[in-house]
Amino acid sequence: MRRIRPDLVVAVLLLAAHTAAVWGHTGVFWGDIGRWSHEVERLALGELPYRDFQWHYPPFGLFVEGLAARVIGTDRTPLSIITTALAAMLVVASVFLSRRALGRHDTALSAIALILSFSFAQTVGAALPLGLYSPAAIVGAVCTAIAAVNFLRSLSNAPGNSVAWMALFCALGVLSKQDFWVPAAYMVGTTVVRSRRLTAAWISGGVTLAGVAGIIAIAGVDILLPLLGGFGHATLAGGQGFPSWERITIDILTLALVGGTVFALASLAKRQLLVKPLLVCGAVAVLAAGIHVTASMQTTLPAPGELSSPTQNNLSYQLKRDNPLLRPAIGWMRERVSRTPIPVSLAPLLLLAVALRWRRLPTPRREFVALTLGLAVALRFRRAFEGTEWFEFVLALPILLAAVELLLAFDEAELRRWRTASVAVLGVLAIWAYAALGRGPGTGRHFAEVTSTLRGPMHWRAGEAHDYAVVLAAVDSLDASRTRPLVAFGFTGGFNYFLKRPNPFPITQDFYFSAFNADSLVEHRPPGLLLIDNHVFKGGSFGAATFALGQWEQPRVPAPYDFYDRPRFERLRTGCSPVPLQGSMFDLYSCP
Structure with a gap:
């Protein structure tokens, strides 16, 4: 019987402590977590993405959470249980990846990487076990982590079935989120070149094509090109990772x-x-x-x-x-x-340093480090200059440290001192990240007061709890049966989910980032519609997908709320009557 190593025990305990600390912290109820909960619930109730409601990513992550929610429920507690289970899978995979990358069991480093990952995940607005910022992200990260563990294993002398498992989970990562396409292509392509066998390509390509066939069966072949670009995200917001x-x-x-x-x-x-x-x-x-x-x-x-x-x-x-x-x-x-503690240039420069010192580095360690550095480059490829992603700490940090240790050529005594000192410095960084960016006791984003909601107890800011109570009371006073449909400007899904109101439209975010015809939806306004105007969604811009040599920062392109969504919402609001909301940031309208 294998002995359970302390790095795995500590990692699981850290996840348990983190989960307990952030349970019920979802960010604003009308934000990302509410919206994605609404989308998961729609699938759990039998609707399909792309055909019945908008989903901006490949479908695998949504199906994983949606089918699980169909079994255990769609309120926040069962959804949190699902995503916590996924987070546990990611934690276990990250520990095994760290062991493979560093060639040792490093309890302290695994713990630090997890704390950094948990903290940076919350800069998006929600804690990791509660869904991060979409089912696509957490499921895709789990699949990519498992694929990476098997990729590193395939580089050893006894790969076993690692190539097949790597290829399978690369495909599932591709079918989850666009962020994981380049890492998957790198791992499969590298394996094919090294082995001179097409096994990985056949498995990964076959599973991916099966997923694409499923998408076509749901929504037709015309959905593929819009899906490739995130339904307008690549066109309008594609410059977020570009340099300036x-x-x-x-x-x-x-x-x-x-x-x-x-x-x-x-x-x-x-x-x-x-x-x-x-x-x-x-x-x-x-x-x-x-x-x-x-x-x-x-x-x-x-x-x-x-x-x-x-x-x-x-x-x-x-x-x-x-x-x-x-x-x-x-x-x-x-x-x-x-926001970018792992610079985008770090992995490429380490790879260059390994190449320049190739003959002086020990073999086969140099080949292993070079190939894993390529994976670190691939993991950052899509986000590039936008900033460090949360999953880089658990997937790329051990690889980067292994490369540094190889290049500095320590003897045994020096290596012990290096590891002690590096863990101390990274530990300080982890403490800072938790305090400045994290969510839980001792941070500025821990809310102890419990707010009762239709979806279970939540921990929200006082202002958010007040807005929710006011809006809930107002819409329920108009329709106690909760059957009248509701649409909100900007992110409507969170309102529909937490107010338990049907969404008559396929849109869950806004009109622009959608494959559905917004004008047709507006023209067919359902009777008795309730409208909520959320003035948070105004103005805004994205970095243009260009490198302007003559400018310090990227040129900006406008977000769609003013030029596209607002005119259509105003048409939808025509003939509707305002309903007073006492002390709320929202406006409510009742339509005939």
Whole structure:
């Protein structure tokens, strides 16, 4: 009987503690978690994505959660149980991946990676076990993690059935979310080239084609091209990962800070100050920081009608009052660095360093590290300069550390000192991430007060709880049977879910990001419709899918709320009567 290692025990205990700390914290009830709960419920009740309601991703993740919800229920407690089980699968897979990447059982590092992952997952708005920010993400991450474990295993001398399992879970990741397409292609392609056999391609391609055939059976072949681009997301918001001079500067600054930390720890491990690398990293960091702060201080308010950049949004308070900009600019730089602790350039540069020192590195370790670094590059490919994704900490961090240890060529004593020091530094980073970005006791986003809802007890901010109570009382006073349909501006799904109101339309988010004809939906307004106007959804912009050499930040393209959704909502509201909502941020209308 195999002995259970402490790294796995600690990881599972961390997940249990995290789950207990964040249970019932969903973010705003009308936000992402409410909307995705609504979509899962629609599938659980027999509707199908693309045909009956909008789903922006490939369908596998939705079917996993939706079919499970059909069995155990669609309120928040059963849905949280489902996603917690998925999170447990991800945690176990990440521990095995760390063991494979590092060649050892590292309890502290596995725990730190999980804390960082939990904390960064919540910057999107919800805690990991409660669904992160879609079934597509959590299911896709689980599949990719299992595929990665088997990919690393396939690089060993005794791969067993790892190639077949890797190919299967790569396909399931592809059928879950677009973020995992490039990692899947890399793992399958690398395996085919190394083995000179098409087994992985046949399995992965066959399962993927079967999934595509299922999509066609549901919604027809015409759905494939819109699905490929996320139903307008690639067209309008496709530039979110593109570089700009501002993003490149932040990436260089973060890379210099990471490099300086690595060389400082290596100096401790080797008991010899690595002067030149430290000076280079320090100089680059100072130069990049100076450029970023100076550029931020040159920012002015946007002209009337002009879309504002992220820097203008961040410094708008000071700009409107003509306040000094030095301290706010430094704060903005720190915030930008904190969102990308793993710079996009780190894995490619480590891979380049391995290639340049190839002949001096031990074999077969050098081949293993080079191939796993390729996986780390693939994991970041889609998000690129947008920032560090939560799953990079559990999937890429062990790979990056293994590459650093190989390149620094420690002896046994130096390696022990390095591991102790690196765990200490990463531990401090994890504590900061939990306090600044996490959700739970000791953080600024832990709400102890319980709000009773139609979907079970929730932990919300006082203002959100008040808005929910006011809206619920108002719509129930108009229709106690809860049969009148409801549509909200922006994200309607969360309102439908938490108010237990039918959604007469296939849209669950907005009109623009949809394969359905918005004008046709508006023309066929159902009788007795209740409308909620959510003024949070106005203005806004995305980075354009271009690298503008003459601009510090990306050119902006407008979000669809003003130019597309608002006119259609106003047509939908024609002839409807306002209903007073006491002290609420929303407007309610009752239609004949």
